[in-house]
Amino acid sequence: MKEVHAEVITIGDEILFGQITDTNTQWLGSELSLLGIKVTRKSSVGDRYEEIQTILNEAAQRADLVILTGGLGPTNDDITKKVLADFLGQSLIRNEEVLSDVTAFFVSRGREVSDVNKGQALIPEGAVALRNQYGTAPGTWVIREQVVFISLPGVPHEMKGIMRDHGLPAIKKHFQTPFILHQIIRTAGIGESMLAEQIKDWEEALPAFLSLAYLPSFSSVKLRLTGMHDDQQLLKQEMDRQVQLLLPLIGNKHFYAATDINLEEHIGILLKATGQTLSLAESCTGGYLQHLITSVPGSSAYFKGGIVSYSNDIKEQELHVPKTLLEQKGAVSTKVAEAMATGILRKYKTSYALSITGIAGPDGGTKDKPVGFVCMAFASATGQLYSKTFQFGKERDTNIKVSASVALNLLRLGIEGKL
Amino acid sequence: MKEVHAEVITIGDEILFGQITDTNTQWLGSELSLLGIKVTRKSSVGDRYEEIQTILNEAAQRADLVILTGGLGPTNDDITKKVLADFLGQSLIRNEEVLSDVTAFFVSRGREVSDVNKGQALIPEGAVALRNQYGTAPGTWVIREQVVFISLPGVPHEMKGIMRDHGLPAIKKHFQTPFILHQIIRTAGIGESMLAEQIKDWEEALPAFLSLAYLPSFSSVKLRLTGMHDDQQLLKQEMDRQVQLLLPLIGNKHFYAATDINLEEHIGILLKATGQTLSLAESCTGGYLQHLITSVPGSSAYFKGGIVSYSNDIKEQELHVPKTLLEQKGAVSTKVAEAMATGILRKYKTSYALSITGIAGPDGGTKDKPVGFVCMAFASATGQLYSKTFQFGKERDTNIKVSASVALNLLRLGIEGKL
Numbered sequence: 001m002k003e004v005h006a007e008v009i010t011i012g013d014e015i016l017f018g019q020i021t022d023t024n025t026q027w028l029g030s031e032l033s034l035l036g037i038k039v040t041r042k043s044s045v046g047d048r049y050e051e052i053q054t055i056l057n058e059a060a061q062r063a064d065l066v067i068l069t070g071g072l073g074p075t076n077d078d079i080t081k082k083v084l085a086d087f088l089g090q091s092l093i094r095n096e097e098v099l100s101d102v103t104a105f106f107v108s109r110g111r112e113v114s115d116v117n118k119g120q121a122l123i124p125e126g127a128v129a130l131r132n133q134y135g136t137a138p139g140t141w142v143i144r145e146q147v148v149f150i151s152l153p154g155v156p157h158e159m160k161g162i163m164r165d166h167g168l169p170a171i172k173k174h175f176q177t178p179f180i181l182h183q184i185i186r187t188a189g190i191g192e193s194m195l196a197e198q199i200k201d202w203e204e205a206l207p208a209f210l211s212l213a214y215l216p217s218f219s220s221v222k223l224r225l226t227g228m229h230d231d232q233q234l235l236k237q238e239m240d241r242q243v244q245l246l247l248p249l250i251g252n253k254h255f256y257a258a259t260d261i262n263l264e265e266h267i268g269i270l271l272k273a274t275g276q277t278l279s280l281a282e283s284c285t286g287g288y289l290q291h292l293i294t295s296v297p298g299s300s301a302y303f304k305g306g307i308v309s310y311s312n313d314i315k316e317q318e319l320h321v322p323k324t325l326l327e328q329k330g331a332v333s334t335k336v337a338e339a340m341a342t343g344i345l346r347k348y349k350t351s352y353a354l355s356i357t358g359i360a361g362p363d364g365g366t367k368d369k370p371v372g373f374v375c376m377a378f379a380s381a382t383g384q385l386y387s388k389t390f391q392f393g394k395e396r397d398t399n400i401k402v403s404a405s406v407a408l409n410l411l412r413l414g415i416e417g418k419l
Numbered sequence: 420m421k422e423v424h425a426e427v428i429t430i431g432d433e434i435l436f437g438q439i440t441d442t443n444t445q446w447l448g449s450e451l452s453l454l455g456i457k458v459t460r461k462s463s464v465g466d467r468y469e470e471i472q473t474i475l476n477e478a479a480q481r482a483d484l485v486i487l488t489g490g491l492g493p494t495n496d497d498i499t500k501k502v503l504a505d506f507l508g509q510s511l512i513r514n515e516e517v518l519s520d521v522t523a524f525f526v527s528r529g530r531e532v533s534d535v536n537k538g539q540a541l542i543p544e545g546a547v548a549l550r551n552q553y554g555t556a557p558g559t560w561v562i563r564e565q566v567v568f569i570s571l572p573g574v575p576h577e578m579k580g581i582m583r584d585h586g587l588p589a590i591k592k593h594f595q596t597p598f599i600l601h602q603i604i605r606t607a608g609i610g611e612s613m614l615a616e617q618i619k620d621w622e623e624a625l626p627a628f629l630s631l632a633y634l635p636s637f638s639s640v641k642l643r644l645t646g647m648h649d650d651q652q653l654l655k656q657e658m659d660r661q662v663q664l665l666l667p668l669i670g671n672k673h674f675y676a677a678t679d680i681n682l683e684e685h686i687g688i689l690l691k692a693t694g695q696t697l698s699l700a701e702s703c704t705g706g707y708l709q710h711l712i713t714s715v716p717g718s719s720a721y722f723k724g725g726i727v728s729y730s731n732d733i734k735e736q737e738l739h740v741p742k743t744l745l746e747q748k749g750a751v752s753t754k755v756a757e758a759m760a761t762g763i764l765r766k767y768k769t770s771y772a773l774s775i776t777g778i779a780g781p782d783g784g785t786k787d788k789p790v791g792f793v794c795m796a797f798a799s800a801t802g803q804l805y806s807k808t809f810q811f812g813k814e815r816d817t818n819i820k821v822s823a824s825v826a827l828n829l830l831r832l833g834i835e836g837k838l
Contacts, residue, residue: 300729
């Protein structure tokens with residue numbers, strides 16, 4: 001099977017000048033990878049005719065598939081369409097389907113369709129419109145000298161919607177991409193290099209049609225095993241066999257799911273399945289752990305609530321942490337973390353509770369307890385009480401995020417009975 | 420003054436395949452803009468010799484400044500250095516300063532310096548090392564046929580550190596960039612298009628050496644007025660004059676700071692200055708508002724804490740929201756929001772309190788109160804009580820973030836006495 005090479009071109013000064021974050025190219029790179037298509041170059045150019053024309057000509061020489069995003073809006077700045085039409089040697093003609101989409105879009109919002117808006121229905125002659133259910137600018141698909149050109153609006157949710165609805169299926173069909181399988185293995189509590197060391201022999205022995213990617217985030221590493229083969233059955237069997245070999249090497253303490261779910265979703269599934277509930281008491285993470293837990297749709301089924309006890313008063317008054325403990329051990333100590341977890345567990349009457357207290361920084365560190373020193377405790381209604389101390393880094397924002405991520409894994413281990 | 424054109428080249432398959440988010444190019448684009456240097460193209464290529472060589476040759480034809488990031492680590496994948504040396508027609512030689520940096524880095528961590536690590540000290544002959552205080556791979560600065568080439572490691576905090584310490588000052592000096600002034604105007608509670616409409620006449624009348632950028636985020640628009648002129652005094656005077664004309668057009672309700680601080684920082688400054696305190700009661704935002712407030716270093720001086728009352732039990736038990744109110748008005752109502760704000764204010768004994776209750780989605784919406792329906796209340800120890808209802812969108816994550824952002828502005832207006 002021939003390798004398909006793609007280039008992604010982003011158009012817009014606001015990206016070049018760093019005024020907005022470009023999330024489109026990452027998404028496209030990832031989606032094309034999942035189809036077995038290799039992105040070999042990404043480029044960003046400004047909103048100027050010559051710049052777009054130049055990059056189009058360059059990419060056409062190198063790639064099988066060229067995807068352009070941005071520069072399709074109704075205003076004069078947005079000229080991708082004109083450049084593309086000239087590049088194809090075509091004129092812009094009105095597409096009736098798109099016109100009816102644009103009209104419907106405005107009518108449903110009780111607004112008039114201006115001439116400027118009607119201009120959105122112009123696409124290069126010979127191009128196929130990729131209709132946009134999420135906004136007004138359509139995408140287009142056109143082939144010139146065996147190279148496929150797709151142009152898309154730059155607004156991320158419109159771009160993604162059009163690609164999911166029309167672009168990706170058309171690419172799959174046109175390039176007859178090989179049969180591809182992906183298997184996600186989610187791990188937590190183990191770093192990338194240690195995990196790599198632990199599974200090194202297995203990885204080296206993988207057959208050539210299987211490849212492994214490490215996708216790390218704060219305290220969790222996602223593994224993605226990708227297989228490409230013409231024989232679907234053989235591929236499926238070999239993938240399954242390799243996963244069965246892999247899991248014992250990772251071990252049950254670090255492996256938590258063979259589907260692409262994060263720790264907060266996994267915890268939600270565990271709690272929902274058994275009808276158990278959760279409460280949280282946070283100090284240095286200031287609500288971020290509760291934010292992660294409640295970012296899961298339906299989390300109100302198991303998360304009753306929690307407290308951010310930023311001051312010692314609140315730790316005493318609301319979580320019943322003894323004043324003597326705060327004075328003797330300090331607010332950042334395993335004993336206080338344990339009292340916080342027990343306090344919220346009893347008060348909110350939940351199956352499980354977790355607490356975090358620490359020094360996020362940049363100030364507040366001491367010699368004994370420097371910035372990044374964090375204590376956590378896990379408590380259960382059955383009487384289990386576990387606490388642990390961590391030393392993270394110096395940056396406030398990272399400390400908050402790493403602490404919350406580590407806490408999720410502690411919570412997972414506690415609920416799974418692995419602490 | 421001649422325009423300086425820059426290109427940024429990112430090297431690494433993990434960026435092309437969408438495995439990691441590239442934040443480097445946005446940061447570089449923004450920093451170069453602030454120096455008056457225009458980024459005219461950004462490119463990403465893979466870790467292959469030929470690809471890097473090709474893009475280097477292309478960029479050298481077009482730009483005055485070429486910045487490469489990535490591909491400088493100690494392993495074999497990272498080959499930027501070799502390509503760059505060959506491109507310059509130089510060999511790699513050992514830089515003693517860098518070697519002592521690398522050695523010190525490992526010694527301070529109690530680790531041996533391996534030969535692979537020592538290899539980090541190799542840089543192209545004739546290049547200037549941009550020393551790295553944050554890791555082991557140095558940057559380099561070299562000029563070839565009047566084009567400046569800077570290569571930097573890909574790890575964001577190392578790349579930024581090296582640029583701040585050495586790269587940006589050297590660029591400023593070498594290109595004798597013109598005198599540039601930036602003035603930030605922070606606004607909240609007004610959308611980009613409405614703001615643009617309101618200040619349109621002023622913007623159109625700006626002299627050619629001043630330009631305005633709109634930098635919008637959730638419910639806040641940052642304006643950046645940039646001026647470039649050889650006459651520093653004239654520029655300063657005209658900038659000040661224009662800002663004085665602009666502020667009344669925005670109005671005190673939407674303008675909150677003429678420095679680059681976000682709402683949570685601004686609220687922190689207001690509270691610290693008057694020794695006042697804050698508590699928060701969140702339902703649908705699940706702790707995200709408390710996370711924003713506590714993301715500010717030193718927030719423990721004014722934020723006592725708060726409650727995430729996800730279940731009605733907790734609203735009743737902890738915030739003393741009357742059961743009859745929950746039954747008659749529903750948990751998402753201005754009356755319940757008011758009771759939550761009053762409840763937390765009294766319990767946590769703070770100067771101000773704010774509450775949020777709403778339907779984040781995707782489930783839980785009704786005909787009267789669809790997904791995105793959110794109520795907020797502001798309460799003060801002096802007896803003020805203000806509540807408001809909002810209708811946001813359909814996406815859970817966006818609803819959480821927009822709600823928190825709008826709540827921060829409500830809090831700001833309350834503290835400033837503008838509600």
